[in-house]
Amino acid sequence: MTSQVAPVSLAVLQHRVRPELDRVSDELARIVRSDFPLIGDANAHLLQMRGKLFRPTLLLLAAQAVDRLDHRKVTLAATVELIHVATLVHDDSVDHSALRRGQPTINARFSHQIAVIMGDYLYSHAIIELVRLGDLDPLRVMSRVTNEMTVGEMRELDAHDVLDYPEESYDALIMAKTASLMSGACEVGAHDGDQGDRDALRRYGLHLGMAFQITDDLLDYTETESVTGKPTGLDLREHKITLPLILALPQMSPEERATVERLMSDLRPPDSLINTVIATVEARGGIAAARARAAEFAARAHVELQALPAGVAREALADCITYSIERRS
Amino acid sequence: MTSQVAPVSLAVLQHRVRPELDRVSDELARIVRSDFPLIGDANAHLLQMRGKLFRPTLLLLAAQAVDRLDHRKVTLAATVELIHVATLVHDDSVDHSALRRGQPTINARFSHQIAVIMGDYLYSHAIIELVRLGDLDPLRVMSRVTNEMTVGEMRELDAHDVLDYPEESYDALIMAKTASLMSGACEVGAHDGDQGDRDALRRYGLHLGMAFQITDDLLDYTETESVTGKPTGLDLREHKITLPLILALPQMSPEERATVERLMSDLRPPDSLINTVIATVEARGGIAAARARAAEFAARAHVELQALPAGVAREALADCITYSIERRS
Numbered sequence: 001m002t003s004q005v006a007p008v009s010l011a012v013l014q015h016r017v018r019p020e021l022d023r024v025s026d027e028l029a030r031i032v033r034s035d036f037p038l039i040g041d042a043n044a045h046l047l048q049m050r051g052k053l054f055r056p057t058l059l060l061l062a063a064q065a066v067d068r069l070d071h072r073k074v075t076l077a078a079t080v081e082l083i084h085v086a087t088l089v090h091d092d093s094v095d096h097s098a099l100r101r102g103q104p105t106i107n108a109r110f111s112h113q114i115a116v117i118m119g120d121y122l123y124s125h126a127i128i129e130l131v132r133l134g135d136l137d138p139l140r141v142m143s144r145v146t147n148e149m150t151v152g153e154m155r156e157l158d159a160h161d162v163l164d165y166p167e168e169s170y171d172a173l174i175m176a177k178t179a180s181l182m183s184g185a186c187e188v189g190a191h192d193g194d195q196g197d198r199d200a201l202r203r204y205g206l207h208l209g210m211a212f213q214i215t216d217d218l219l220d221y222t223e224t225e226s227v228t229g230k231p232t233g234l235d236l237r238e239h240k241i242t243l244p245l246i247l248a249l250p251q252m253s254p255e256e257r258a259t260v261e262r263l264m265s266d267l268r269p270p271d272s273l274i275n276t277v278i279a280t281v282e283a284r285g286g287i288a289a290a291r292a293r294a295a296e297f298a299a300r301a302h303v304e305l306q307a308l309p310a311g312v313a314r315e316a317l318a319d320c321i322t323y324s325i326e327r328r329s
Numbered sequence: 330m331t332s333q334v335a336p337v338s339l340a341v342l343q344h345r346v347r348p349e350l351d352r353v354s355d356e357l358a359r360i361v362r363s364d365f366p367l368i369g370d371a372n373a374h375l376l377q378m379r380g381k382l383f384r385p386t387l388l389l390l391a392a393q394a395v396d397r398l399d400h401r402k403v404t405l406a407a408t409v410e411l412i413h414v415a416t417l418v419h420d421d422s423v424d425h426s427a428l429r430r431g432q433p434t435i436n437a438r439f440s441h442q443i444a445v446i447m448g449d450y451l452y453s454h455a456i457i458e459l460v461r462l463g464d465l466d467p468l469r470v471m472s473r474v475t476n477e478m479t480v481g482e483m484r485e486l487d488a489h490d491v492l493d494y495p496e497e498s499y500d501a502l503i504m505a506k507t508a509s510l511m512s513g514a515c516e517v518g519a520h521d522g523d524q525g526d527r528d529a530l531r532r533y534g535l536h537l538g539m540a541f542q543i544t545d546d547l548l549d550y551t552e553t554e555s556v557t558g559k560p561t562g563l564d565l566r567e568h569k570i571t572l573p574l575i576l577a578l579p580q581m582s583p584e585e586r587a588t589v590e591r592l593m594s595d596l597r598p599p600d601s602l603i604n605t606v607i608a609t610v611e612a613r614g615g616i617a618a619a620r621a622r623a624a625e626f627a628a629r630a631h632v633e634l635q636a637l638p639a640g641v642a643r644e645a646l647a648d649c650i651t652y653s654i655e656r657r658s
Contacts, residue, residue: 038483090449094442113423116445117482120419120452124476127456131469139468140460147453153446154367 008326010052013319016312017060020074024056027078031129032122042106042118046085049103055080058182058208058320059189062201064313066193073189076138079126080185083142086122087149087181089115094153095238138188145184152176156240162249162264163257165241171210178216179209200307204317207301212324214294217242221278221287223328233274239264243293245277248286256280294325337655339381342648345641346389349403353385356407360458361451371435371447375414378432384409387511387537387649388518391530393642395522402518405467408455409514412471415451416478416510418444423482424567467517474513481505485569491578491593492586494570500539507545508538529636533646536630541653543623546571550607550616552657562603568593572622574606577615585609623654 014021025047032043056077063069091097092105093115099105107115123146130139155173159165186205190198220235221244235242249257263269263277281287301321308314343350354376361372385406392398420426421434422444428434436444452475459468484502488494515534519527549564550573564571578586592598592606610616630650637643 034480036480036483038487039480090445094445112441113486114483116419116423116448117479117486119445119449121476121479121483123449123452124472124479127468127472128476131465131472134465136460136463136465139456143453143456143460147450147457150446150450150453151363151365151368154365154443154450157442157446158367 008319008323010054010057010323010327013316013323014053014057016316017057017064017069020060020069020077021053021056023071023074024053024060024077024081025050027075028081031078031082031125034121038114039118039121042110042114045104045106045109046089046118046122049101051081051085051101053077053081054320055084055182055185058205058317059185061313061316061320062186062189062205063193065201065308065311065317066190066197067309068190068192072133075129075133076188077185079129079138079142080181080188082122082126082129083146084181086119086126087146089122090119091153093119094157137191141184141188141191145180148176148180152178152180159241160239160264162239162241162245162260165246167243167246170241170243170246174210174213174217175206178213179206182206182209182212197308200304204301204304207297207304208321208324211294211297211301211321214243214290214297215325215327218244218287218290218294219329221281233271233278236263236274236277237269243290244281244286246286247289247293248281248284251284251286252280256284291325298322298325337648337652339383339386339652339656342645342652343382343386345645346386346393346398349389349398349406350382350385352400352403353382353389353406353410354379356404357410360407360411360454363450367439367443368447368450371439371443374433374435374438375418375447375451378430380410380414380430382406382410383649384413384511384514387534387646388514390642390645390649391515391518391534392522394530394637394640394646395519395526396638397519397521401462404458404462405517406514408458408467408471409510409517411451411455411458412475413510415448415455416475418451419448420482422448423486466520470513470517470520474509477505477509481507481509488570489568489593491568491570491574491589494575496572496575499570499572499575503539503542503546504535507542508535511535511538511541526637529633533630533633536626536633537650537653540623540626540630540650543572543619543626544654544656547573547616547619547623548656548658550610562600562607565592565603565606566598572619573610573615575615576618576622577610577613580613580615581609585613620654627651627654 029047034040034043059077059080060069060073063073088100089106092100093107093112096107097105098108106118130142152173155169155176159169159173183202183205187198187202190201217235220232220242224232259280260277263273266273298321302318305314305317358376363369363372388406388409389398389402392402417429418435421429422436422441425436426434427437435447459471481502484505488498488502512531512534516527516531519530546564549561549571553561588609589606592602595602627650631647634643634646
């Protein structure tokens with residue numbers, strides 16, 4: 001079920017929960033609505049950016065897999081997306097990113113100030129909505145996950161010492177930054193199913209999230225700007241150390257390592273230097289090795305699904321794994 | 330009970346809840362603890378800044394006033410302070426402030442990135458802790474209040490058109506930014522008391538908060554750097570429109586208003602211009618009128634206290650009002 005399979009389109013795997021996903025978009029608009037013009041403008045900008053709703057999809061499919069897909073899951077799915085968007089807004093502000101999904105970020109379109117406040121606005125609305133649902137359980141999961149994501153962000157700020165950045169630190173970083181929310185989405189989706197199914201879906205989401213983020217980091221090494229909507233090599237340009245580089249480094253010659261160090265100590269590394277390091281990472285097997293790690297996590301996610309009742313939702317969750325490691329953007 | 334009364338010291342009015350306040354500090358340290366070094370460093374910096382714990386004091390006194398001061402109130406008081414600190418950390422980052430309580434802010438001591446992430450870290454820990462207490466009611470109050478504070482922040486960013494900034498907008502701003510959290514602290518403190526007491530304390534906190542913030546804004550016009558720990562006229566320097574200016578403007582001559590406009594359109598207004606406007610605001614009665622507004626809100630807060638059982642806690646809450654409008658820093 002890994003790289004030998006044809007790419008799965010998100011639209012196809014979302015087909016099973018399409019009506020619910022449309023309602024998630026409506027719920028999102030309802031939850032964030034504000035009469036205050038500045039917030040209304042920022043909301044409008046965020047809503048027209050239209051994310052892929054991958055985390056709500058996971059939540060709804062997890063609910064469907066345990067036969068508990070009710071209207072409350074639609075609202076829960078909207079709060080998960082809201083937490084995701086709040087994180088992206090702060091992330092982009094922290095990273096000074098100008099583009100997201102090919103569109104200006106809140107910090108670029110408005111200001112850093114507005115990005116900081118909007119992130120808080122969106123996150124507090126997610127909490128208000130979870131409280132309104134009247135159940136402490138999803139709140140417990142989502143507040144823990146949000147906190148883990150902030151720790152992941154801190155780990156990311158700290159990930160700059162290229163010759164001393166072990167794979168375990170990378171795993172801890174992407175677990176906190178990405179896998180925790182996907183895991184939380186699956187857990188919350190299954191939260192009034194059996195404890196066994198719920199645990200399986202939590203672990204499924206964790207492995208899926210690891211595979212998803214490794215693939216994301218690979219795209220920075222393999223895809224051109226027209227596909228990702230962002231320049232290839234952006235992570236290297238920003239001195240972010242990701243798995244392909246970590247796995248290639250031990251195979252590099254002293255000269256090649258010196259080149260990597262030169263890039264990392266250059267505040268504005270030239271394109272030629274970035275392209276050289278990308279080529280070296282590929283030549284030293286970093287890309288293939290990172291793909292293999294993503295496939296390992298994907299395989300573990302598949303194992304977790306075996307515990308669930310067979311059916312269309314379980315199949316769609318399996319497709320989510322394939323999508324996570326085969327996607328091109 | 331207003332300006333004719335001798336200043337009340339915070340230490341004296343905190344005397345009634347001193348043991349609980351000491352435990353609030355311990356709880357704060359416990360809740361934010363992290364093994365990740367960068368977060369540990371930021372925590373250590375924040376904890377040694379030692380706020381005045383005014384909001385926890387209000388919460389504990391409210392609990393004492395309705396005879397429900399138990400150990401859970403200590404944890405609730407810590408979460409209220411945590412939400413306050415999280416807001417200050419983001420606030421300082423948004424405002425690019427370098428000093429807070431005479432010490433470097435997180436954005437100054439570490440970076441803007443770390444300030445954004447730390448604020449999220451602290452806020453999500455407050456939610457985790459509220460969830461752990463297992464009661465949706467304080468969560469409902471605190472998530473609403475946090476959201477109101479973000480709207481207040483947005484209002485503040487928008488408060489720059491000096492000739493078209495009505496007092497109602499200022500009231501809405503300080504209600505959201507300051508009074509909402511003080512009101513929430515009082516409401517949560519009283520939350521397992523009678524509904525009537527709880528409502529009275531919520532309204533008490535709201536009026537107290539309004540008086541508190543008007544007084545804060547007055548200090549910017551009246552106190553010198555050595556007392557507030559920040560330069561006098563900072564709000565004017567940053568083009569923040571507060572009540573003394575709003576109330577003085579209608580009494581100003583066209584020349585005086587032109588001077589105010591000149592300050593507001595000057596990206597780096599010189600000290601002389603700031604001093605001129607401060608003098609004009611005082612001469613046109615803006616400071617006296619703002620003091621009168623603070624006294625009005627203080628009086629309304631006193632009225633709410635009359636509904637509560639008489640006793641030392643109610644007296645201490647009355648002292649909190651006096652402190653709010655008499656303080657010099």
